[in-house]
Amino acid sequence: MLLKERLKGVNLGGWFSQVDCIEEKDPQGFPGFFTHAETFLSFEDFRLLKKVGFNHVRLPIDYQNFFKGKELIPEEKAFELLDKALQEIQASGLAVILDLHKCPGHDFHLGCTQEQPFFSDPECRKDACKVWAMLAERYADQHEVMLELLNEPAGQDSKVWDVIKDELYRNVRAHAPKNPIVIGSNRWNSAEEFKYLTPVDDDNVIYSFHTYTPVCFTHQFAAWIQDPFFHQKRMWPGEYSAPDGEAKTKLNMDFGKWDKDRLRKSIENALEFRQKYDLPVACNEFGVYAQVNRESQINWLNDFMEILRETDVGYSYWNYKNLDFGLVSKGESLHKDLPQYNNPERLDKELLDILAKG
Numbered sequence: 001m002l003l004k005e006r007l008k009g010v011n012l013g014g015w016f017s018q019v020d021c022i023e024e025k026d027p028q029g030f031p032g033f034f035t036h037a038e039t040f041l042s043f044e045d046f047r048l049l050k051k052v053g054f055n056h057v058r059l060p061i062d063y064q065n066f067f068k069g070k071e072l073i074p075e076e077k078a079f080e081l082l083d084k085a086l087q088e089i090q091a092s093g094l095a096v097i098l099d100l101h102k103c104p105g106h107d108f109h110l111g112c113t114q115e116q117p118f119f120s121d122p123e124c125r126k127d128a129c130k131v132w133a134m135l136a137e138r139y140a141d142q143h144e145v146m147l148e149l150l151n152e153p154a155g156q157d158s159k160v161w162d163v164i165k166d167e168l169y170r171n172v173r174a175h176a177p178k179n180p181i182v183i184g185s186n187r188w189n190s191a192e193e194f195k196y197l198t199p200v201d202d203d204n205v206i207y208s209f210h211t212y213t214p215v216c217f218t219h220q221f222a223a224w225i226q227d228p229f230f231h232q233k234r235m236w237p238g239e240y241s242a243p244d245g246e247a248k249t250k251l252n253m254d255f256g257k258w259d260k261d262r263l264r265k266s267i268e269n270a271l272e273f274r275q276k277y278d279l280p281v282a283c284n285e286f287g288v289y290a291q292v293n294r295e296s297q298i299n300w301l302n303d304f305m306e307i308l309r310e311t312d313v314g315y316s317y318w319n320y321k322n323l324d325f326g327l328v329s330k331g332e333s334l335h336k337d338l339p340q341y342n343n344p345e346r347l348d349k350e351l352l353d354i355l356a357k358g
Contacts, residue, residue, distance in 0.1 A: 007206075007282045007314025008358045009056040009094070010049060014323045015040045016082060017060035017101040021323060026331045033065060037081045041321065046092035049320070052356040056094050058284055058316040059085065060101035060151060063131050072104075072130055079138070090144055097182055097284065097316065098139065099148040103128040108188060109224070111154025112249050118164075119155040125164065129171040136175035147172055148182035148284075151189075152210065154250070158186035158196035169200050182284070184208040185270075189285065190252075194269040199277050207273065210285035210318075211304065213266045214254035216240055218288045218300065222324070229253060236296040236303075260303040264311075271311055282314035287325040290335050301354055309358065317355050327352055 014022050016037060023030040030036065049057065066078045089096050102108070105117040105124025118124045132149075139145045149168045155161045165183055172181060181204065185193040189210035197207065212218040217234045219225055227248040234240055237259035267283070274281045286304060288297040308315050321328040329335045330346050340348040 005055060005314075006312060006358070007056055007284075007316065008356075009054045009058060009097075009315070010317045010320040010327065010355070011058045011060065011285060012041060012321070013060050013101075013319045014321060015059070015085070016065055016078075017062045017099075018323060019062070019065065022331075025322075025333065029331065034077060034081070037078070037085075041085075043088045043092060045320070046089050046094055050093045052352060053358065054094065054356065056096060056146075056316070057089055057320070058097040058099055058148070059089070060099040062102040063100065063104060063128075064102070067131060067134075072127060072134075074134060086139070086142065086145060090142070095144040095146065097146045097148050098135070099151050099182070099284075100128075100132065100135070101151040103131060103150055106150065106154070108152035108154050111152070111188075112225070112251055115156065116154055119157075119160055125167065128168065132168065132172050133175050136172045136179070140176040140179060143178050143180075146180040146182050146206065147176060148184070148208065150184065152285075153184065153186045154188060155186050158193045161186035162196055162198055165197075166200060169202075169205075173202065178204070180204050180206060182206045182208050182282075184210070184284070188251075191267040191270040194273040194281075197273060199279055203279075205279070207270070207279060207281045208284040209267065209270045209281065211263075211267060211283050212286060213252075213263060214240065214258055215251050216254060217258065217296075218292070220289065221291055222289050225249060225251070227251075233293070234296075235293060236300040238296075260307065263300075263303055264307045267307070267311075267313075271313075280314070282316070283308060284316040285318040286315065287318040290324050290326070290329065290338060290340075294340065298350070298354070301351065305354055305357070327355075 019033055066075050068075055104127035153161045183205055185197050187193045189208055191209040216230055217236055219230055220234050221231055229243040239257050240255045242255045243253045270281050288300050319325045322332055327348050328346055329341045
C-alpha cells in the first residue's frame, strides 16, 4: 500500500470536478457533462503517467455531478463513468486518491471571499456524510482507492475544522474499513495550519497540505482573483512589496523576500507534525499559473521539487490537463500560443521531466 511509499503523481482536475471552468473556456464546443466525462481523458493518459514514473493520481469529484436535488439522489450514469475511470486508472498500475473536491455547503473557491455554511450548519455536514456514505460503500472493496475527506477546507477557525474532520473521518471509516483515508489541514490545506491539526487514531491515514506559496507569485494575473495585489508581475526568487489597501480576498497576502529557503520554511509545520506523530504527510496540490514568466515558473517548480526530495515528502502536481496549470493544454485559447505547448500533444515536456524525477 502506498502509505509505505513516497507518493508521486498528478491531479486529474477538470474531469469530474470544476467542469464549469472547462465549459467557460469553450462554451460553444463543450459537449455536456456526460460526453465530456467520456472523452476528456483515456487509458493512454494513465499509461503515459505510469510510464514516466508516477505511482498514483488524485481524482477530484464535485458532489453535484453525482447527486441530484436536496435528496442527493445518485446519478447512476455519472457513477458508471466514475467506475470506469477508477478501473482504467488502476489497470494502468496507478493508485487513486478519490478527492471530494466540493461537498454540500462547501466550495473552496467561494471560500476565498465568502463564509461557507458547511462549518456552521449541521445539516450541510449531515448531507456531506450522506454523500461520503454512498461513495465509501461503493469503493470499499478497492483498497488502492484512497478517500480524501474534503478538498481545501476554507474555515475561519482551524480548531473548528479539526473537530469536523473527526466527524467526517468516522463516517467514512464506518463504510470503508480498509481504504486509506486522506485528511487535509484548514485554510485551503495550508501547511501553516498543521499546528492546529490533530491526528485520528488510525495508522491508515495520510495527512495532506497544498502549496501555492506565495500565492501572489504562483497565481499572479489569474483572472479568478480580483484583488489588485495579485495582478502585479513578480519574478522568482524575488522581493515583493506589501499590499496597498484593504484586501478583497481571504487568501494570504504574503510579501517580502521569497526564495527557496523561505519556501521550505513555509511547510515546516507539516514536517513537524510528521516528526511528532510519525505519520505520513504529502503535498497533494502545487503549481504555478501557466501565464507566469516561464523562467520564474521553472525556477519555483525546481526549487519546490528539490524541497520535496530533500524532505522525502510525496506529491500530486496540479494539474495534468487544462485548468490553467496543465501539463497538457487543449482548448484553452488563453494559452494557445505558449511555447511550452508548441507540439502535437500540447504537452509541457520540460515540466513533465521535472515532475517525473520525483
